[in-house]
Amino acid sequence: MTRPQPPAHAPAPDRRAFARRLSGRVATARPDGEEPATALLVTVQRLWASGLDLLSPVPFPPGAVLVVESVQGEGLRPLLARVVHGVRRDDGPLHGCELAQRLGDEEARAWLE
DSSP states (O other): OOOOOOOTTOOOOOOOSSOOEEEEEEEEEEETTSOGGGOEEEEEEEEETTEEEEEOSSOOOTTOEEEEEESSSSSOOOEEEEEEEEEOOTTOOEEEEEESSOOOHHHHHHHHO
């Protein structure tokens, strides 16, 4: 007896260990090594344990390492994020970034508040 196969057009199951969550947190971002005064206001669109989506007023090239700091709330450590890819949108460039250090559950929740 053969096992039924899913249709060829069925979406692949989501294998991510941690869900991506909408954020909307206002933050600043600047290339690592630049002065804090050069930081730009950005919005963290989505956040997950190993990365984030960042909406900024200017594009950052893939491979750029950014320091992302929250401007809301206290006690959140700055995040070091490497730009993996970028997409142009009407409201500005959206960057998919990989975090240098994974977020723990509590820290991720704090960034989402």
